[in-house]
Amino acid sequence: MIETPDAIILGAGAAGLMCAAQAGQRGRRVLVIEGADRPGKKILISGGGRCNFTNLHVAPDRYLSANPHFAKSALSRYTPDDFLALVGAYGIAWHEKTLGQLFCDGSARQIVDMLLDEVTKGGGNVACGHTITSVSHADGLFRVTTDSTTFAAPALVIATGGPSIPKMGASGFAYDLARQFGLKVVEPRPALVPLTLSGDDALFRDLSGVATEVNARAGKACFREAALFTHRGLSGPAILQISSYWRKGDAIGIDFLPDRAPGWLVATKAASPRATLRSVLKEALPDRLANTLADKLGLDGILAGQTDACLRDLERQLADWRFIPNGSEGFAKAEVTVGGISTAELSSKTMEAKRVPGLYVVGEAVDVTGWLGGYNFQWAWASGWAAAQSI
Structure with a gap:
């Protein structure tokens, strides 16, 4: 094991391993210190075990x-095509699922093995199962003391992620370290996380297991994907996406019939005057959801018995059904974290702290959070690569 490396990287996740591989292959002696018993644990569980490793539609917005x-x-500077070239060099088969999301045909283990092989090619070492007891900086060196020894290097990379999924070993360690070095932290909160319902919305929990495609909105953000009702509230891709933009106390709007243009219910009355709202909803939505919405709207009888104004009001409610979640399922179920070490403290080119030369922050620890679907992995690869070019 290297005890006097050029760089110490804290965290053997996606960003840390990418940084170690690239820096090592640039001739730097690199040591990765990981608290868990094995590297890449979050990679291994991602994408249902197949790792949604990037997205074809990556863009800053x-x-x-x-x-x-x-x-x-x-x-x-490090794009999805760059990562695909690496994946291709290892003969890892992949497929596009939906919306540009790329997954391994086989196992996420292939991505972890590829990254570890890249680290080995650069002569780097990955030391797992080490608890960090202290980190200090003096005389141009960062000293990292673990439960077994002390390492020193002129460069230190914080790649320990955020507090999402604590059962995987996640914590706020990166933020504590940042504050120790005088770096500001944007308040972290759970993201890509199921939302919980209470009060009048609790009725919808009886729909646990029902899913349907919707438009979900929070503020100016809008996503069209599946929403899933759970025993605690709302989940599914559309809800996970919108959760990153939602703030407690705010409402989210759900369009249950995103393909229906204004006036559709009035047109249905003209075409099928003896149809009921319940029967019309059952043609477009799962039965249990259709029944619940019909009950909540309280409209009985055939459409012919309703005024056009009443039907237009029903259309508006179905196109913007308001839920006010009472919270989320928290960091325990959050895929990532919104917030983190302030970007105002870092160089966007090198990921180096402006006021602490030699200190770098990459991956989820930074206040950069991507959409669901491989965006956060691409940020890990790109930010890890960027830091490695400067070490």
């Missing part, structure tokens, strides 16, 4: 950050 421009530099 699909990332949340206090500085929406920060991610542009790294994302433009």
